[in-house]
Amino acid sequence: MVLKVFFPSCCASAESGILIGRWISEQNSAVILAVIHFPFIPVQVKQYLSEVQRVTKVSVSVLGSWSNSKWEKEESLSEFLEDLGTIFSHEPWIQISKEGDSKFWSCSTLQKNSNNPKEEEIILVYYDQRKVMLSHLHPPLDTAASTDHKAEDASKLSAIFDTVAKSKILFMTDRYDDGPIKLTHWQSDGIEASIIVELMKQASVPACMLLTFLLSLVSGVCRSRKANIFVSLLIDVALGLLLISWLYRKNRIGHLADTLIPVADHVAEELQDLLQWLMGAPAGLKMNRALDQVLGRFFLYHIHLWISYIHLMSPFIEMILWYVGLSACLGLTVALCILSDIIALLTFHIYCFYVYGARLYCLKIYGLSSLWRLFRGKKWNVLRQRVDSCSYDLDQLFIGTLLFTILLFLLPTTALYYLVFTLLRLLVVIVQGLIHLLVDLIDSLPLYSVILRLCRSYRLAAGVKFRVLEQQDGKPLRLLMQINPLSYGSVVQTYRLPTYSCYPKDSWTSLCKKLFLGELIYPWKHKGEKQD
Missing domain, CATH: 1.10.287 (Helix Hairpins)
Known part of the structure; x- marks a missing residue:
């Protein structure tokens, strides 16, 4: 069976001592966390490890010995390190040694309690302890496409990441402390190493x-x-x-107020020209003249009311815009939402035209569908919500024929007005939708996570990759574990903030069906909410 030893690269130049870490029996792996240097008292080491285990809830123990021949020249050191296995009983006892300035390492295991000791294949994996401790390993986003093998690998990696992350209390002890135990880990230089950083902050x-x-x-x-x-x-x-x-620079509020009234008048004039065109023979179509004149004059009257309303409010528009501009101190999104409300108020007459046309068109569509069922001897059963057979007498069929003919010949005129005002309403809805999309983008975009991915990509880990450092017969395979950061798309998908979206939640099929039947479209309504 393959024994995997995860060794922190910061301990590669440490003095000789014992290795402390966590043994993961399910994976036959050892996660080395630090090196305790000589001299030490075994009883104090056991007390220290029990205290660390109580605080971190991680089974930290002595896993083996570490020998750096660059620092230690005594021949009896290897025998002494083997004898430590009897004091700190751990099976297997891992022995790692560095051969001077050579790039080759030796790693072996001792199993004194085993009757049939087997030579295990050892893989020595280096990892950056600081990056692993600060990073957060994310599970695969596409869980449906991920196989059981990938899920198992992710669980194995998470055990290693959790071991290092939960051992922060262990890294608070450095080799400059006055205590009896001296450790080497990623933060072993202690407070003295941060003096330069503090000086840079002051400068x-x-x-x-x-x-x-x-x-x-x-x-x-x-x-x-x-x-x-x-x-x-x-x-x-x-x-x-x-x-x-x-x-508020260069009196832009005043210029905006002076521009708003002419723009509103120009929009009203364009609507008047459009209604005059509809009251004639638009695109050569022959309309019902009586209904066409009634609808055209009705909408023209509303435009005159709207122009009067705008000119009545014109002395107060600059003051309103001045106070509305102050709302931007609460955020750009607040100003954008108020801008959307102002657009809704300025286009209220277009909304009224759309509602009138949609209601009239919807009434005729449902009337024609009901009379069409009458011709086929059918009727709509309200209680059972289905179409049932029904027998009609001659008078009912005659009146139904007259009403069907009237509604059918009046439908083109109503449909043309409905089509024009629906297009205008959709144009306003699209502008408001773009504003709300911008608000949602500002509110939901995880900017902190994106900046963290840009500056410190190892903090958001999607997995790891291994690079071969040394592969030689008779020597343990040495690998370097590197963190694979999350892609920017995965970062946005994972950390995207929930927002109250104001754009329609209906599908395109449902939206086209509503437009064809003349049902009102409320962009601020959510799918599933009751609509009139």
């Missing part, structure tokens, strides 16, 4: 210090989702303040 500009403080605050206090929310909120407010500084 940096205040903006860099503020950025470092915010990043440490986010990474230390917040995790994943909370960190993404915090960064998104920070950027949202910053963009809002930039918008405020742009709006």
Whole structure:
């Protein structure tokens, strides 16, 4: 059976001592966490490991010995290291030694309690202890396509990552402490090694210090989702303040208010021209003149009401825009949502035209469908929600024929008005939908995770890859374990924040069906909610 030994690369130059770590019997693997140097007292080592095991809930023990011949020249050292196996009873006892400046290592195991000791094939895997401790191993996103073999490999890797991540208390002891135990691990240089970093912080500009403080605050206090929310909120407010500084500079609010009234008048004039075109012979189509004139004058009257309303509000528009612009201090998304509401108010007459046309068209469609069932001797059973057979007398058939003929010949005129105003309404809905998509993008984009993937890709691990360092007969296979970071698409998919989306949730088939039948489309409604 293959024995896998995960050895931290930071301990490659450590002085001789004993190896402490976790033995994973299910995988026949040993995860080395640190090296305890000579001299030490075995009783104190056992007490220290029991305390670490109590705090971390990880079964940390002495797994073997480490010999660095570059530091130790005594011939009796190897015999002494073998004798330590009787004090710290662990099966198998792992012995790793480095042959001076040579690149070759020797790794062997001792099984004193076994009656039939077997020579095991050993694979020595180096890993970056700091990166493994700080990284978070993500499961495969496509669980349906992942095989059982991949899931098993992911569980094995997660056991190794969890072992290193839960052993943070072990890395707080460095070789400069006054205690009786001296350790070598990724943080063994202790506080003294961070003096240069602290000097660089003091010499940096205040903006860099503020950025470092915010990043440490986010990474230390917040995790994943909370960190993404915090960064998104920070950027949202910053963009809002930039918008405020742009709006209130050079009296852009006044220019915007002066432009708004002529634009509204121009839109009203274009609608009047469109209605005049519909009241004639649009595209050479012969319409029902009486109904065409009634509908055209009805909509023209609403346009005149709308123009009067706009001119009545014109003295207050600049003041309204001035106060609305201040809402951007709450974030760019707040300003965009208010902009969407302003567009809805400015196009309220278009919405009214769409509702009138849709209701009239829907009434005729359902009337024609009901009268068509009458011709076939059918009727709609409301209680059972199905079509049943029914016998009609001559008077009912005569009246049904008259109504069907009237509705059928009036349908083209109504359908043309409905088509035109539906296209206008869809244009407004598309503009509002783009605004809401931008709001959702700002609110849901995991900016902190994306920045973390860009700057420290090892923090978001999708898996590992192994690179062969040494492969020679009689020597253990030496591999280097490297972290495979998550792709940017997987980062966005995994850490995307949930939002209340305001765009339609219906499928394209359902949307086309509603448009054909004349049912109202509410872009702010969710699928499954009751609609009139």
